[in-house]
Amino acid sequence: MLDADEGAFAAIRVMVNLNQMGEAGGIAACLALDAGCDVDAVDTVILRKTLADGGSAVA
Helix, strand or coil: CCCCCHHHHHHHCCCCHHHHHHHHHHHHHHHHHHHCCCHHHCCHHHHHHHHHHCCCCCC
16 A cells, blocks of 8 residues: 555655555565465565565565
């Protein structure tokens, strides 16, 4: 989910940010399935490493 006011959302929705957020969400879902846990329990260190290993720019 993305929370932004109407003006900000108009700019954000067409940016690559949503692509990256979707990729992170998908990877988090896969990690949760593998670990047998809820997605909010996924270790963010592992999530960020998995994204980086896949070539994503991780800040």
